[in-house]
Amino acid sequence: MSSHAHHPTVKTFVAVWIALLVLTAVTVYVATLDLGPLNPIVALTIATVKALLVLLFFMELRYSTALTKVGVTAAIFFLLILIWLTLSDYLTRGWSSYIHPFH
Amino acid sequence: MPDNQVATQDLKHHFADLEHQKATSTFGMWIFLITEIMFFGGAFAAYLVYRLYYFNAWVAGSQTMEIKLGAINTVVLICSSLTMVLSVHFAKLGKRKLTAICLLLTLLLGCTFLGVKAVEYHGHWMHHEVPGPNFHFEHEGNYDPHQVMIFFSLYFAMTGLHALHMIIGAGLLIWLLIFNARGRFTPEYNTPVEMVGLYWHFVDLVWIYLFPLLYLISHSHNG
Known part of the structure; x- marks a missing residue:
């Protein structure tokens, strides 16, 4: 082998x-x-x-096989998306109180 | 028993050969571990959001952690990862006795980790740091004690889930020890040892991030 x-x-x-x-x-x-x-x-x-x-x-x-490598890399990528989108929500919630684009 | 007979016995009929079977098992195990990554990832994301929102409470809660015990447990877990990887190595070489010794060492180190964790939990219990009606927290700092309760909720949830994984891992190690004693693993077929190895290292991976996040990063900060 x-x-x-x-x-x-x-x-x-x-x-x-x-x-x-x-x-x-x-x-x-x-x-x-x-x-x-x-x-x-x-x-x-x-x-x-x-x-x-x-x-x-x-x-x-x-x-490992290429398949396993791709799978794990994708998992890390999606984990980062999870953290990134969560933070971009929570850390920008206060913004709406002083940014009023339509006023 | 000649090798080809062992191989035939271990090979499920829907696989072309043992290598094909092992590659499938490995990928399946990784898929399971990926779901675990996402599952723990959600808890880590919650921890991160709360730390940014209630920074002072997080610093106060984190500073009650005993770095010495956390560091000892980190070393214990790293050593258990070495003995685990060695049991996989020896199982592949067909060395039953060495495989058994390494599996047993891994099991003992795993139990040591759980023992130290129990000592830590006992300390938190005695200091009224367990979330609930008896929660009491008075350390200097500018924060609401309720926020520290959230810190401890996440602390117990994350380390508790991690410990649960360790207990399951210990059960799997006992299962491997029995199968190894029965001579079920050969240089051709040792996939279960390898798969439990992956699981054990994953549990180590989670702790690699839990240790700095819970014990270290706020140690020198002022709430």
Whole structure:
């Protein structure tokens, strides 16, 4: 089987595991610093890097069929649409009180 | 039993071969996980909206979280993901004993996570931070305590759903351990181990986002 040639080894898994532990230590350390609005941005960026490591190597998405890759990418895309449309509703509700285009 | 006989026994008649069967199972499992992503995604969106609306209450609620316990649980879960991926690896090589050891370690780490979570829940209970008639919250800050109750409602809903997934995962691991002991998994057929692996890593993925959102991002802010 051709898929076996690209299969990850124990070495890869251990490397990913160490990377996940290091990133956890970094994100806990950064939480103790007051970076203002940057705190959530840094924490979520680190979380996304960790999530990608889990998705690509532990869940073997990197070695999956094109169909699976397309499916998961579509899911992430729709998740972002869900968050984007929700926020564009809630964060603009106050606007109508001072923008009256027809007055 | 020769390999081709095992293969025949494990192959359902509507698949061309084992590879076709495994690809179908994997995609089916991913479709299920995608529905889970959308399901948890709704909760994350609610959390985000409320955090933007009731920022001060969110900061106050979030600062009651014990980062140390959250960090320990994150490490426990990452270790369990490693042992899970190793059990899949060994199952593919047909190493029954190593598969069993790794599955057992995953199960133990999963139970450790649930134990630490129980300690945290107990702390919230003792501090009257569980939403309901006995909810009581007095920390400095400019907010309505009712808004903190919403924070804790989402906290318990999200971590509770996550813990429920862990409990189901633990059940699946026990099932795999029994089947592995019976010698049901071979280098040709080990799809159940791989599918439970996907599920277990997904539960880890959810926690990867829950940990910073609930414990970390508001730790240094002033409400």
